[in-house]
Structures are given as structure tokens and as C-alpha cells.
């Protein structure tokens with residue numbers, strides 16, 4: 497799974513994995529590769545629980561709602577879903593467009609740019625700050641918290657399990673709690689239209705979010721909502737740079753961008769896998785699973801499974817029904833999918849309106865990160881002569 501060739505073109509490996517149906521990951525449990533089996537995994541939370549990770553992530557409490565099983569999980573989603581509905585997110589269209597344009601303004605006159613630090617890392621964090629009603633000058637603090645928590649190894653230079661990386665992860669987690677603690681206290685005294693003020697106001701059937709709930713939700717947003725969009729942008733822009741004929745279709749007809757976003761999410765599946773643990777001895781995909789064992793679903797393999805998706809190898813922006821599960825499936829299906837879609841559509845629309853021509857240098861070899869397929873760097877040569 498960490499093999500660079502696999503990360504660069506996982507789609508080439510998926511058919512062989514689907515033929516095997518399940519793959520043993522040794523101590524890390526079992527990997528499922530077919531769409532129907534992954535659907536079973538994700539829609540049976542009483543047998544395959546999400547309550548993992550409290551110790552793995554270094555947080556004091558479970559991340560809400562990701563690490564909470566139904567029925568409690570349903571209570572959270574009843575409160576959170578309306579706050580992230582397509583209509584609510586649509587209200588963010590103007591401010592998000594301004595952010596995208598602002599970033600593209602700083603890039604458009606350059607002849608070469610590294611898309612990762614100049615756009616894909618910045619844009620989702622800026623959107624998130626806007627959602628929280630925080631000023632843009634908080635960005636460096638924010639990026640530091642995100643990176644210290646998600647990839648401490650890149651800062652310490654030590655492997656993830658090394659004591660230095662674990663120590664950094666824990667101090668970063670503490671600083672994230674502290675940071676959001678202050679934001680929540682501030683919104684309690686001076687409410688606004690930002691998402692934390694809305695969390696504080698919302699009441700569904702008599703239920704309200706507690707201070708700790710909000711803290712744990714904000715923490716999860718930082719983990720779940722930033723790198724996922726950055727990674728999707730990286731995968732999409734590399735794809736479009738390598739396939740100028742597909743890019744041309746979008747430049748000529750921007751109305752196809754929403755479809756293209758879905759198709760590229762399906763094909764690239766930037767969030768590669770989701771994991772559950774078995775609450776009892778059981779069986780899945782013909783494979784016995786012991787209580788406590790982890791079962792992982794490979795989303796990209798499901799999204800290219802010919803049993804579910806017609807002509808899965810064709811990347812087509814005119815695909816009518818696109819039943820991909822890049823946002824997961826079942827009760828934990830991505831809460832932020834509408835926000836993510838909005839960000840991705842705006843980014844592709846604004847970028848291609850300003851910078852229709854770009855390419856990667858001839859000798860460019862992409863290096864992808866694992867689990868969430870983001871790029872370490874994406875050099876682009878801009879302009880018609882590129």
C-alpha cells in the first residue's frame with residue numbers, strides 16, 4: 497500500500513486486488529477490494545465499529561462524529577447535517593470564490609508554480625478559516641497545528657511511531673484543544689454567523705452540543721476537512737495536466753465541471769481507505785474475522801469495480817449516474833461532502849478561467865503520500881508556450 501508505483505497509479509493494481517477479493521495485511525487486519533463487500537463493511541456498524549483510534553490519534557476523546565457508533569452517532573448527525581447541507585454551503589459560494597481568485601491572482605502571471613504550497617495547501621485552510629469566522633492571518637498557526645497532528649514525522653524527521661513524533665503529535669493535539677477552546681469561548685460571548693456560533697445555537701429535538709462536543713467536532717474538521725480537499729486538488733490537477741484533451745473539454749464547457757469533479761473523485765479516490773474493527777467474531781467477503789480485528793475497505797478499488805460502475809476504466813465527464821463512494825458510505829458518509837464539492841468546483845472553475853494552459857515538466861515524477869493521496873510537489877509550467 498505504501499509502494500510508490502502503487503500510489504502513482506493504483507488504478508492499474510485494483511483489478512488484480514479485486515480478483516483476490518480480500519488481502520491479508522498481517523497484523524493490520526484484512527483489506528476488502530470489491531464494492532459490495534465494502535458496502536457491507538460500511539453499513540453494519542453494530543458488527544464493524546468506527547470506535548477506533550482514540551489511542552491511535554493521540555486525542556483525549558473520540559473524534560465526533562467519526563469515532564462514535566450509532567445510535568449516539570445519529571444524534572450528532574441530526575444536529576450537524578443541516579449545518580452542512582447543500583443550501584447552507586451555497587451561501588459560502590461568494591466568499592470561497594473570492595478566496596480562490598485571490599490565490600490565483602498571485603499565481604497567474606508566473607511562468608512556473610508549485611501548485612501544492614501555492615494553492616492546494618492554502619485554499620482549503622483559508623476556506624476553513626472563513627467558515628470559522630477567523631482572520632486569514634491565523635493561517636500559519638492553523639497550518640502548523642494541522643501538519644503537527646496529521647504528519648508529525650515530516651516535522652521531526654523521525655518515523656511516525658518514533659517517540660519524538662508521538663511527543664509532537666501529543667503537544668499539537670493539546671494546542672488544538674486549547675486553540676478551539678478559546679474560539680468557542682469567544683463565540684459564546686460574541687456570537688456571529690460562523691460555524692461555531694451556529695453549533696452553539698443549534699438545538700434539534702431538545703438536544704444541543706456541549707462545549708466538549710464542539711471541541712471534538714472542530715478537531716475532527718481540522719483532520720478531515722483540509723488534507724482531503726488538498727489531496728483531491730492535487731490528484732485532479734495532475735490528472736488534467738497529464739490529459740490536456742480532458743482539460744480542454746472543461747475549458748470549453750465549464751458547465752461540465754461538477755461532473756468532472758465527481759468523475760475525478762471516483763477515478764482518483766484521494767481518500768484511499770476507511771477502516772472498521774469487528775465487535776465480534778464474524779465473516780466478511782468469505783473471510784473469517786476475529787473480534788477486535790481491523791477490516792479496511794479500499795475505496796478506489798470499489799470505485800473502479802465493474803460490478804458496480806459501467807466501463808470503470810473510462811474517465812468520462814459526461815457519465816450520467818456516478819455511484820462512487822469517494823466520500824464513504826453508510827452512517828459515516830462524509831459530513832463535509834457538499835462543502836468539499838463546492839470548494840473543488842470553484843477551484844477548477846476559477847483556475848481554468850484564468851489559467852487554461854499548463855503542463856508538468858517533462859522529467860516530473862510524482863511522489864504521492866499514502867492513505868490520503870496528496871502530492872509532495874506539483875510543479876506546473878503555465879501559459880500557452882508551456
Ligand code: HEM
Pocket residue numbers: 538546560561562563573716717720721722724725728766767770771821822823824825827828829830831832833835836837
Ligand atoms: C474531497 C474531499 C473529501 C473527501 C474525499 C472526504 C472523504 C471522507 C470519507 C471517505 C469519510 C468516511 C470515513 C469513514 O467512513 O470512516 C469522511 C467522513 C467525514 N468527513 Fe470527509 N471528505 C472530504 C472533505 C471533507 C470536508 C471539507 C469536511 C469538513 C467539514 C469533512 C468532514 C468529514 C466528517 C466530519 C466526517 C465524519 C462523518 C461521520 O463520521 O459521520 N470532509 N470523509
